[in-house]
Amino acid sequence: MTALLEARHVTKVFGGGLFSKTKNLTVALEDFSLTIESDPPSITAVVGESGSGKTTLARLILGLTPPTSGEVLYNGKDLRSLSSTERRQFLRDVQVIFQDPYEVYNPFYKVDHVLETPVAKFHLAPSREKARALIEETLHAVGLRPEETLGRYPHQLSGGQRQRVMVARALLLRPRLIVADEPVSMVDASLRATILDSLRQLNQKFGISLIYITHDLTTAYQISENIIVLYRGSVAEAGDVELVVKDPQHPYTRLLVGSVPLPDPSRTWEKEKMPADVSTRGSGATRGCKFAERCPYVMQVCREKVPPLYRSNPHRAAACFLLQDAPALGTEDMVKVFVAASPNGTSRG
Ligand SMILES: Nc1ncnc2c1ncn2[C@@H]1O[C@H](COP(=O)(O)OP(=O)(O)O)[C@@H](O)[C@H]1O
Numbered sequence: 128m129t130a131l132l133e134a135r136h137v138t139k140v141f142g143g144g145l146f147s148k149t150k151n152l153t154v155a156l157e158d159f160s161l162t163i164e165s166d167p168p169s170i171t172a173v174v175g176e177s178g179s180g181k182t183t184l185a186r187l188i189l190g191l192t193p194p195t196s197g198e199v200l201y202n203g204k205d206l207r208s209l210s211s212t213e214r215r216q217f218l219r220d221v222q223v224i225f226q227d228p229y230e231v232y233n234p235f236y237k238v239d240h241v242l243e244t245p246v247a248k249f250h251l252a253p254s255r256e257k258a259r260a261l262i263e264e265t266l267h268a269v270g271l272r273p274e275e276t277l278g279r280y281p282h283q284l285s286g287g288q289r290q291r292v293m294v295a296r297a298l299l300l301r302p303r304l305i306v307a308d309e310p311v312s313m314v315d316a317s318l319r320a321t322i323l324d325s326l327r328q329l330n331q332k333f334g335i336s337l338i339y340i341t342h343d344l345t346t347a348y349q350i351s352e353n354i355i356v357l358y359r360g361s362v363a364e365a366g367d368v369e370l371v372v373k374d375p376q377h378p379y380t381r382l383l384v385g386s387v388p389l390p391d392p393s394r395t396w397e398k399e400k401m402p403a404d405v406s407t408r409g410s411g412a413t414r415g416c417k418f419a420e421r422c423p424y425v426m427q428v429c430r431e432k433v434p435p436l437y438r439s440n441p442h443r444a445a446a447c448f449l450l451q452d453a454p455a456l457g458t459e460d461m462v463k464v465f466v467a468a469s470p471n472g473t474s475r476g
């Protein structure tokens with residue numbers, strides 16, 4: 128079976144172009160591979176701190192920016208060589224929800240506009256009445272009341288409502304995959320859970336796969352089955368979210384876990400002292416592990432070689448020489464450690 132979407136050894140480097148004033152290169156994402164199967168629908172979280180390459184990854188997957196090397200495939204075909212029919216299907220099948228919904232709205236149009244546009248563009252309804260019915264049904268599906276939502280201007284809705292309208296907009300097209308880039312980071316904490324719940328419903332009720340991108344390990348844990356931890360554009364650790372979050376193996380993941388309140392109160396995390404991030408980003412090529420200068424366990428080998436992903440358990444792998452007795456995986460094989468999506472989705476709350 129061909130995967131719905133596949134990133135193969137994707138690297139994205141910014142800067143240093145022909146007309147660029149600076150020679151500084153930023154490796155935003157490096158040798159990243161990920162496969163989203165057509166079936167069953169999955170939820171994959173991508174976690175990393177600011178600047179770790181998350182939005183770059185989203186934009187690459189959405190075809191909004193081309194990779195410097197590697198390729199992104201939709202139904203087995205490079206995004207750059209889709210026919211116009213295939214491209215149209217791609218634009219339906221893969222939807223996005225961005226961090227700040229306010230940027231998507233035109234303040235002079237009622238919110239109806241952001242819902243009517245895709246209905247018209249993709250001929251989703253044969254008449255105005257059918258279009259209205261479809262929009263109302265979709266608003267209900269994300270927990271909004273049409274009468275409190277339609278006919279209003281963006282500023283008249285709360286941040287949480289605006290973001291839910293974005294979830295509805297993505298759902299209208301019945302996509303196969305939604306890439307959600309920090310969808311709840313601008314939303315009040317009190318509303319986060321309900322929006323995450325709407326997203327989980329999309330997975331369970333409508334069979335939509337989700338790539339959930341966040342800097343927040345807690346929400347990643349709540350919603351996903353599998354997690355990928357990015358550190359400065361490279362995968363530090365990946366696998367079953369339960370294993371990775373409850374017992375992180377990469378020193379960077381331990382640092383992350385140590386700094387978030389965990390849903391499981393029975394487990395306490397040793398806070399480990401890490402030196403501040405001495406960023407050498409911009410130097411382009413990496414020799415050795417990118418985390419070496421912050422790592423309390425750094426060894427000689429860490430400064431000399433880039434660690435591969437070591438598969439320490441069938442459902443997890445980490446790019447750390449502390450695990451070098453385990454078998455090494457190529458980045459393209461990272462998904463082999465993922466747990467299979469359950470037909471009914473996850474149920475962690
Ligand atoms: N268009 C761009 N031009 C130059 N550098 C960029 C561009 N977009 C992102 N970057 C750089 O790439 C790195 C990753 O950025 P980004 O993907 O936005 O990270 P995140 O979403 O995890 O915060 C950062 O160092 C950022 O400054």
Ligand SMILES: [Mg+2]
Pocket residue numbers: 181182183
């Ligand atoms: Mg971002």
